[in-house]
Amino acid sequence: MSTASAADATTSQVPDRELTAQRLLRTSAKHSYDPAVEIDWDAPLAPDRYFFDPRRSSLYGTPLWDRMSEEQRIELTKHELASLYSVGIWFETILMQMLVRHIYDRPTGSAHARYGWTEIADECRHSVMFSRAAEKFGGSEYRPGWLVHQLGRLFKTTSNGTLTFAGTIYVEEILDALQREQMADESLQPIVQKVSWIHVVEEARHIRYARDETYRQWPRLGRLGRAYSRLVLAIVVYCATISLIDPKVYAAVGLDVKEAVAAAAANPHWRETKQFAAHKVIKFFNEVGLIAGPGKLLWRRAGVL
Ligand SMILES: [Fe+2]
Ligand SMILES: [Fe+2]
Structure with missing residues (x-):
């Protein structure tokens, strides 16, 4: 069976749009949380606790990491997490606009x-939650670079x-995979566990909404539309992945930015972390047939394949 027909076969098993939405509305009514109330924003951070498993840090295992003090390593995870939150905000803003566009044509x-x-x-x-947490971590100015920001503008439109x-x-x-680890790890900062838990739930x-809708949308595309979508998706993947860690985080913990960026780029542990984070979504995209063609090069350059 070719990739396209495999996807088409799966599509026929996807529930009706209304059925998916009705089920998700019921879950939303039961499990929705207001971070303004759920999170103790005034609780002080624990000075000796990591913000995520240090093995997930972009510098873990490098000679640079070996030279860092424990305190500096904890600080690095704090700033790296603030950077991940900033990517979350960036893409959530993109998603909100795309959802508004998506709903514009649907029956109200x-x-x-x-x-x-x-x-x-x-x-x-x-x-709002990510913004407040990033501010608490001292990293509210992190964001994707200028070009990625502009490409995001084009993409969401x-x-x-x-x-x-x-x-x-x-x-x-990818955020979900990392946050599932964070919410389960009791050795971490309590606020991180709580933020991760709310987000994961x-x-x-x-x-679910996005997967079912991808299954419905994909077969509507012709040959050209599919090739175009694979390529643009690869660009999104590349841009999002290279933006996960804002180089400014290294300066914030007193490291030489150039040296740290080079160390992270060559770090096999960091590559492994990215592959771990993307593992589930790659399986899904392969099932649909979304990873193929020239865009595959960008998937590899992003270090997630
Ligand atoms: Fe979401
Ligand atoms: Fe979200």
Whole structure:
């Protein structure tokens, strides 16, 4: 069976749009959290606790890492997490606009539209949560570089149905994989566990909505539309992945930025972390047939394949 027909076969098993949305609306009614209330924003950070498993740091295992003090390593995970949150905010803002565009043409009385609005509300709360947490960590100025920021502007205005949901799944899944570890690790900062937990619980339904919708959208594309979508998705993947760690985090912990960026780029542990984070989403994209053609080069350059 060719890739396209494999995807088409899976598509026929995807539940009706309204059924997916009705189920997700029920879950949303039961499990939605307001970070303004749920999180103790005034609690002091623990000076001796990591912000995520140090083995997930971009510098873990490098000679530079070996020279760093324990305190500096903890600080680095704090700033790296603030940077990951800033990528979360960047893409959630992109997603909110794409969802608004997606719903614009749907019947206003449909569960599909109602769930879309519900998800936008979730993402609003998430971005406020990430922004407050990043500020608490002293890293509220991190963000993707200028070019990626501009490409994001273009993407959120022009994405087709497949790209809206496939692009979303990529960023949601890689953050989700890392946050699932963080919420379960009791040795970490309590605030990190809580932020991760809220995000993981609410993202589970976003990922379901996006996966089902990708299955529905993809078969509608012709040959050209599919080639175009694969290539643009690869660009999104590349841009999001290289933006995970803002180089400014290294300066914030007193490292030489050039040296640290080079060390991270050559670090096999960091590559492994990125592959771990992307593992699930790559499996899904391969199932649909979204990773192929010249864009594959960008997937490799991003270090996730
Ligand atoms: Fe989110
Ligand atoms: Fe989400």
